[in-house]
Amino acid sequence: MIVRKRIAHHAFWQAAFFGIIALGIGLLWWASSEVEYVWRWYRVPQYFIAQMDVEINAEIEGTVKAVEEKGDKVFITVAGAYDKETYAAPAGSARVYEGDFAFPGDPLAVYEVTRPGILLQGLWITLKVSFIAIIFGILLGLFTGLARISDNPCLRWLAITYIEFIRGSPLLVQIYLWYFVFGTIINNLLAKQGIPPISSLWYGVASLAIFAGAYVGEIVRAGIQSIHRGQTEASRSLGMNYVQSMVHVILPQAMRRILPPLAGQFISLIKDSSLLGIIAIRELTKATREVVTTSLQPYELWFVCAILYLVLTFSLSMFVQYLERRTLIS
Amino acid sequence: MIDVRNISKTFEGAEEVKALVDVTTSIEAGDVVVVIGPSGSGKSTFLRCLNKLETADEGGHIYIDGVDVLHPKTDINKVRAEVGMVFQQFNLFPHKTVLQNVTLAQRVVRKRDKGPAREKAMQLLQKVGIHEKANVYPDNLSGGQQQRVAIARALAMDPKVMLFDEPTSALDPEMIGEVLEAMKTLAKEGMTMVVVTHEMGFAREVADRVIFMDHGAIVEEGTPEHFFVNPIHDRTKLFLSQIL
Numbered sequence: 001m002i003v004r005k006r007i008a009h010h011a012f013w014q015a016a017f018f019g020i021i022a023l024g025i026g027l028l029w030w031a032s033s034e035v036e037y038v039w040r041w042y043r044v045p046q047y048f049i050a051q052m053d054v055e056i057n058a059e060i061e062g063t064v065k066a067v068e069e070k071g072d073k074v075f076i077t078v079a080g081a082y083d084k085e086t087y088a089a090p091a092g093s094a095r096v097y098e099g100d101f102a103f104p105g106d107p108l109a110v111y112e113v114t115r116p117g118i119l120l121q122g123l124w125i126t127l128k129v130s131f132i133a134i135i136f137g138i139l140l141g142l143f144t145g146l147a148r149i150s151d152n153p154c155l156r157w158l159a160i161t162y163i164e165f166i167r168g169s170p171l172l173v174q175i176y177l178w179y180f181v182f183g184t185i186i187n188n189l190l191a192k193q194g195i196p197p198i199s200s201l202w203y204g205v206a207s208l209a210i211f212a213g214a215y216v217g218e219i220v221r222a223g224i225q226s227i228h229r230g231q232t233e234a235s236r237s238l239g240m241n242y243v244q245s246m247v248h249v250i251l252p253q254a255m256r257r258i259l260p261p262l263a264g265q266f267i268s269l270i271k272d273s274s275l276l277g278i279i280a281i282r283e284l285t286k287a288t289r290e291v292v293t294t295s296l297q298p299y300e301l302w303f304v305c306a307i308l309y310l311v312l313t314f315s316l317s318m319f320v321q322y323l324e325r326r327t328l329i330s
Numbered sequence: 331m332i333d334v335r336n337i338s339k340t341f342e343g344a345e346e347v348k349a350l351v352d353v354t355t356s357i358e359a360g361d362v363v364v365v366i367g368p369s370g371s372g373k374s375t376f377l378r379c380l381n382k383l384e385t386a387d388e389g390g391h392i393y394i395d396g397v398d399v400l401h402p403k404t405d406i407n408k409v410r411a412e413v414g415m416v417f418q419q420f421n422l423f424p425h426k427t428v429l430q431n432v433t434l435a436q437r438v439v440r441k442r443d444k445g446p447a448r449e450k451a452m453q454l455l456q457k458v459g460i461h462e463k464a465n466v467y468p469d470n471l472s473g474g475q476q477q478r479v480a481i482a483r484a485l486a487m488d489p490k491v492m493l494f495d496e497p498t499s500a501l502d503p504e505m506i507g508e509v510l511e512a513m514k515t516l517a518k519e520g521m522t523m524v525v526v527t528h529e530m531g532f533a534r535e536v537a538d539r540v541i542f543m544d545h546g547a548i549v550e551e552g553t554p555e556h557f558f559v560n561p562i563h564d565r566t567k568l569f570l571s572q573i574l
């Protein structure tokens with residue numbers, strides 16, 4: 001625990017902090033108005049929640065025979081010379097009355113639906129990709145860390161090779177490799193068997209998980225090695241096997257030391273998922289880029305994008321801090 | 331109960347260390363054997379070879395209760411479950427309470443149910459006089475208390491043999507007595523014990539036999555009377571004169 005002294009003029013420096021932040025925002029606003037940028041924050045929400053009109057159109061030519069409301073639905077029946085069709089729509093959305101004549105394509109009912117906007121969809125993809133990659137990254141890292149300190153040279157060398165390869169090349173290159181090389185090969189092989197191709201999302205997940213796994217492996221190794229050898233000896237001398245000793249004695253203790261660097265690694269992973277746009281995964285960054293090109297409001301949107309990442313990473317680090325506190329108690 | 335034949339142990343490394351050189355001895359069921367010797371003489375290594383925390387060099391044999399410890403087909407975890415070990419540094423599990431320390435291996439290795447494991451643990455904690463601290467974490471205990479918990483933890487497996495590696499060396503002097511007391515009780519109950527210690531009083535009072543080691547070999551062994559009254563070897567005499 002760091003003990004801080006209360007410095008002289010404490011309140012002044014607190015005020016200075018808020019002053020500097022306000023100044024920064026003010027400067028940005030001033031500079032943007034100098035280049036004649038018009039801020040239109042009101043245009044942002046539509047990219048989170050989109051309202052869309054949905055039309056129900058007649059498919060045949062005929063007379064509207066019935067408009068019946070039943071509960072929260074309305075049923076519109078159109079009878080033609082040879083056939084009869086009934087259309088369902090939400091109650092109150094009917095635009096025709098009994099006896100009206102309808103041609104194919106005429107709107108019978110119009111109602112609004114609320115859909116998640118592009119940014120929200122992008123956020124969801126980022127969340128999904130990161131979550132899956134984190135789960136696999138943990139599993140992979142755990143095995144790598146254990147293999148890295150194994151007495152078996154095959155396992156140990158495999159772990160070292162994996163770690164060095166992954167840490168030795170840029171993630172961007174690895175993503176390209178996964179998508180354009182391994183992805184192409186795998187999908188071609190699948191096609192030969194008549195199996196539909198695996199979507200790029202999964203190659204993105206693979207590249208992130210395998211990238212994170214190498215770093216997690218090193219974190220796990222360091223965590224395990226920081227536990228005194230006496231703990232292994234005590235548990236093994238009681239007759240526990242390797243797995244029992246790891247699960248009940250070593251890993252629970254190592255967890256406390258593994259958690260903080262692990263949080264950092266996974267925060268990186270969430271941010272790195274922004275690279276997946278290059279292989280046509282419409283995650284948050286790519287979604288933002290698309291919206292920017294249609295809306296022409298880049299300033300607002302890139303700020304929103306940054307803040308959404310901040311929300312994700314901050315939630316993750318809060319969650320890990322909570323876990324840390326829990327392992328501290330037990 | 332324990333039969334050790336021609337055991338050697340070489341530590342490879344920057345320079346080779348011969349920690350044990352052709353050690354042969356046997357220990358009867360119910361015997362209390364005290365191992366003494368100068369620092370680095372191989373006492374710990376000898377003890378640790380018995381439950382294969384160290385693997386002895388090829389060529390020798392160790393039998394515990396008839397089981398060939400070094401045989402590749404022997405399930406070492408089964409052997410270890412029968413052989414309790416108490417360490418100089420206690421090595422309690424810091425993330426578990428005293429009670430959990432004593433029940434963990436019962437549950438995981440012996441597959442005992444929660445109730446019986448708990449009962450057994452409380453009974454043993456009572457025996458070593460520390461049952462009031464059952465729900466405390468080890469960090470909140472004194473060294474003497476921790477070591478008594480470690481003894482209870484090993485006993486909970488119903489071992490046939492107990493190994494002690496300098497169980498009192500890390501303790502403040504005023505706590506040594508309580509740990510030795512627990513060990514004496516155990517000896518009186520007929521437990522087979524191998525004890526590495528510098529506590530000559532304990533050796534004199536409790537040991538059936540004393541083994542003196544130097545440079546990885548057994549130099550002399552015999553009854554405490556023999557040892558403390560008329561040792562034969564000069565090295566033994568020298569060591570005893572330094573320590574007594």
Ligand SMILES: Nc1ncnc2c1ncn2[C@@H]1O[C@H](COP(=O)(O)OP(=O)(O)OP(=O)(O)O)[C@@H](O)[C@H]1O
Nearest residue numbers: 341343347349367368369370371372373374375376
């Ligand atoms: N893991 C190891 N690697 C290398 N050498 C070792 C190892 N363990 C012990 N040794 C060496 O083996 C020799 C015997 O050590 P051991 O710990 O058995 O002695 P000891 O009689 O128990 O001594 P002490 O009274 O100090 O505990 C020493 O020279 C020691 O340095």
Ligand SMILES: [Mg+2]
Nearest residue numbers: 373374375496
């Ligand atoms: Mg020793």
